Amino acid sequence: xxxxxxxxxxxxxxxxxxxxxxxxxxxxxxxxxxxxxxxxxxxxxxxxxxxxxxxxxxxxxxxxxxxxxxxxxxxxxxxxxxxxxxxxxxxxxxxxxxxxxxxxxxxxxxxxxxxxxxxxxxxxxxxxxxxxxxxxxxxxxxxxxxxxxxxxxxxxxxxxxxxxxxxxxxxxxxxxxxxxxxxxxxxxxxxxxxxxxxxxxxxxxxxxxxxxxxxxxxxxxxxxxxxxxxxxxxxxxxxxxxxxxxxxxxxxxxxxxxxxxxxx
Amino acid sequence: xxxxxxxxxxxxxxxxxxxxxxxxxxxxxxxxxxxxxxxxxxxxxxxxxxxxxxxxxxxxxxxxxxxxxxxxxxxxxxxxxxxxxxxxxxxxxxxxxxxxxxxxxxxxxxxxxxxxxxxxxxxxxxxxxxxxxxxxxxxxxxxxxxxxxxxxxxxxxxxxxxxxxxxxxxxxxxxxxxxxxxxxxxxxxxxxxxxxxxxxxxxxxxxxxxxxxxxxxxxxxxxxxxxxxxxxxxxxxxxxxxxxxxxxxxxxxxxxxxxxxxxx
Numbered sequence: 001x002x003x004x005x006x007x008x009x010x011x012x013x014x015x016x017x018x019x020x021x022x023x024x025x026x027x028x029x030x031x032x033x034x035x036x037x038x039x040x041x042x043x044x045x046x047x048x049x050x051x052x053x054x055x056x057x058x059x060x061x062x063x064x065x066x067x068x069x070x071x072x073x074x075x076x077x078x079x080x081x082x083x084x085x086x087x088x089x090x091x092x093x094x095x096x097x098x099x100x101x102x103x104x105x106x107x108x109x110x111x112x113x114x115x116x117x118x119x120x121x122x123x124x125x126x127x128x129x130x131x132x133x134x135x136x137x138x139x140x141x142x143x144x145x146x147x148x149x150x151x152x153x154x155x156x157x158x159x160x161x162x163x164x165x166x167x168x169x170x171x172x173x174x175x176x177x178x179x180x181x182x183x184x185x186x187x188x189x190x191x192x193x194x195x196x197x198x199x200x201x202x203x204x205x206x207x208x209x210x211x212x213x214x215x216x217x218x219x220x221x222x223x224x225x226x227x228x229x230x231x232x233x234x235x236x237x238x239x240x241x242x243x244x245x246x247x248x249x250x251x252x253x254x255x256x257x258x259x260x261x262x263x264x
Numbered sequence: 265x266x267x268x269x270x271x272x273x274x275x276x277x278x279x280x281x282x283x284x285x286x287x288x289x290x291x292x293x294x295x296x297x298x299x300x301x302x303x304x305x306x307x308x309x310x311x312x313x314x315x316x317x318x319x320x321x322x323x324x325x326x327x328x329x330x331x332x333x334x335x336x337x338x339x340x341x342x343x344x345x346x347x348x349x350x351x352x353x354x355x356x357x358x359x360x361x362x363x364x365x366x367x368x369x370x371x372x373x374x375x376x377x378x379x380x381x382x383x384x385x386x387x388x389x390x391x392x393x394x395x396x397x398x399x400x401x402x403x404x405x406x407x408x409x410x411x412x413x414x415x416x417x418x419x420x421x422x423x424x425x426x427x428x429x430x431x432x433x434x435x436x437x438x439x440x441x442x443x444x445x446x447x448x449x450x451x452x453x454x455x456x457x458x459x460x461x462x463x464x465x466x467x468x469x470x471x472x473x474x475x476x477x478x479x480x481x482x483x484x485x486x487x488x489x490x491x492x493x494x495x496x497x498x499x500x501x502x503x504x505x506x507x508x509x510x511x512x513x514x515x516x517x518x519x520x521x522x523x524x525x526x527x528x
Contacts, residue, residue: 043469046477068446068474076447080454082478082485148528159527166528179467182332183340190344201468203443204492204524205307210332212524213310214346221346225525228468260468260476261489263423264412264430 003247005059005096006031008038011246012061012100012239015107022102027066029096035059037251040240042233044097046086048255053093057253060097061243063104063112063236066090072099104239111242112235116177119234120154132175133192142170144196144222151198155230159263163211164222170195177231182206189214189221198224200231229259267511269323269360270295272302275510276325276364276503279371286366291330293360299323301515304504306497308361310350312519317357321517324361325507327368327376327500330354336363368503375506376499380441383498384418396439397456406434408460408486415462419494423527427475428486434459441495446470453478453485462488464495493523 005026013019027044035058041048044062052060065072067083077083090097104111109131117123117131127133136142145166152160173196174188180199185207189197202208202225214221237254244252269290277288291308301323303316308326316324329336331347341347354361368375373395381387381395391397400406409430416424437460438452444463449471453461466472466489478485501518508516 043473045473045480047480050480064469064473068450068470070469076451080450082454082474082481082483085481086477145528161525162528163524163526166526179469186332186344187340190346204465205328205334205443206332208524209307209309209328210346213350216309216311216314217346217349219346260427260472262426262430264409264426 003035003250004031005029005033005035005098008035008059008061008243008247008250009098011243012098013103016103019102019106023065023071024099024102025072027062027072027097027099028090029059029094033058033094033096035096035250037253038243039253039255040236040243041255041257042229042236043257045257046082046089048257049086049089049093049095049097051255053089053095055253058096060095061100061236061239062097063099063101063232065099066097100239104235107238111238112177112232113175115235115238116175116231118237120151120175122175133172133194134175135172136170144168144170144224146170147173147196147198148224151224151226155226157230161225162222163208163225164196164215168195168220168222170222172196173198176200177226177235179228182210185223186210195220196222196224198226198231200226201228227259227261229257233257267299267514268295269293269297269299269362272299272323272325272507272511272514273362275507276362277367280367283366283370287329287335288363288366289336291326291336291361291363292354293323293358297322297358297360299360299514301517302507303517303519304500304507305519305521306493306500307521309521310346310353312521313350313353313357313359313361315519317353317359319517322360324359325364325500325503326361327363327365327496329363330361364500364503368499371502375502376441376496377439379499379502380439380495383501384415384439386439397436397458398439399436400434408432408434408488410434411437411460411462412488415488415490419490421494425489426486427472427489428460428479430486432459432484432486434486436460437462440464441490441499443492446474449487450474459484460486460488462490462495464490465492491523491525493521497521 043064125134179201211223303321307328389398443465475487
């Protein structure tokens with residue numbers, strides 16, 4: 001049996017059913033192209049696509065957009081040298097790129113969250129009915145700082161961004177990878193009565209300022225910002241496992257990226 | 265002559281004329297309330313409002329929203345203890361809060377930009393017709409790193425976020441305080457043929473990834489992210505000067521805030 005792009009997509013979409021509208025579309029390539037080798041990535045950067053093309057990948061499954069905006073709109077980029085060079089690399093190689101964002105977040109449970117909980121070694125702490133709500137064991141004394149230390153070890157970074165008091169004790173906390181927005185962060189913090197929220201990315205005038213105000217009121221609230229890529233990249237390992245299991249004849253590789261942001 | 269909130273607002277709006285729609289509305293208080301003392305701030309945080317109330321301020325002029333979202337919508341926050349406590353402080357004190365965002369950015373030149381150029385000691389480098397386009401003197405050799413060093417000294421921070429090569433030479437660069445969005449950043453980088461863009465805040469999947477790709481293609485592009493507050497707060501000093509000059513009988517104070525974000 002020949003495996004095509006469509007075969008792989010059917011498997012990725014199947015747990016949810018077709019969404020409409022969705023940003024999860026084929027950004028390049030053809031549905032009936034044969035696939036022997038798949039690369040799963042957080043972001044189809046120029047370097048990632050180049051590496052994939054050189055190693056004979058037929059299909060890239062990417063969590064984030066290819067062209068610097070959520071909808072992958074490209075009209076506004078026409079003539080831009082970065083866009084044109086990236087598009088050229090993609091078109092000349094014939095590689096297929098599929099975005100897997102909305103579907104993987106709708107898996108039951110959320111595929112990104114599952115992969116992140118595994119990487120963060122927090123699977124045992126999740127609430128089984130609401131996996132982004134975590135409770136730390138009563139025989140451990142945690143603070144914002146001890147959790148930051150754990151995250152720094154996992155991500156091999158030397159610091160992390162925090163709003164609130166680093167010495168605040170933490171028992172219950174929320175994990176919201178990605179950039180789900182200020183309202184969603186704030187409503188989660190309040191409705192779940194958690195001490196701490198850990199997110200990927202915020203708008204500074206939203207979640208950050210809510211937690212600043214809460215702290216200045218003497219409420220036990222804190223925020224850790226992991227960075228968008230750190231907060232979701234390992235979540236795509238869920239997809240690697242899933243595609244390998246469903247289509248064992250395929251070679252499925254995960255391509256990790258360095259972080260775009262450096263601190264100097 | 266009694267100075268009212270309306271008197272001050274008339275002065276703030278006058279250089280532009282009434283905008284419709286605008287987020288620059290009176291968030292609390294009354295247009296006909298008498299004003300003797302004004303506080304100008306980047307963000308009307310709980311701590312800032314408390315300090316203003318305690319020191320007898322009648323009117324706060326704030327650049328950013330009061331209630332954690334650009335439109336200052338509050339229905340979704342009803343019952344939230346942080347929102348309710350902040351609202352209560354504001355209502356019981358009777359203080360007036362006016363947001364000055366759209367107007368100050370529409371001043372000719374942009375009031376925030378003018379204040380930031382002064383603080384950053386870059387007034388001499390701006391293009392007179394396009395003040396956020398800067399050219400460094402030919403007798404100085406600058407790189408991304410030398411500019412970061414300058415910014416770290418100004419803001420008294422020990423690091424700054426960068427995408428691209430820190431050793432890349434810089435001659436022409438753009439300064440876009442705040443969070444003007446990925447399209448606006450990317451189009452500015454491309455259309456002005458600049459080496460470096462300095463911004464307040466980005467969405468990671470937009471500007472950051474464009475500059476990452478450009479760098480990986482060998483193009484001379486870099487990005488420095490100052491943080492939203494650092495990138496605009498000193499810009500509000502323009503407003504302090506303007507109100508003092510127009511209404512010399514008023515006491516006009518600037519209240520600076522510590523940064524909400526800590527790095528631990």
